[in-house]
Amino acid sequence: MKHREHLIKAVKKEILGWVLGALLAFFVIEVLLFITESKIIAIPIGGILFALIYTSAAQKVKCLVCGYIYDEVPGWRIKYGTSRKRINYCPHCGESLDGEVN
């Protein structure tokens, strides 16, 4: 599998974690508001829940060679973009994203 394909998978997992976390937190806030009618209780609990899901479900996108976390590289630049915008090498170690990795 190509290095780029691994990174695209990680980007998808990160987005999925974000969406699931947001949906579940929203649902819990709604339920708590219905039960307690208190925003002071419901919103912080929803926020904590979102943070927990996001940090556990979302996998950080990182270089398989050096472990550099692609925080400053938007996910779309790994997959899309013109050849000028798309990144082809790890910004940290210079490993080619089109090389094969296991």
Ligand SMILES: [Zn+2]
């Ligand atoms: Zn690297």
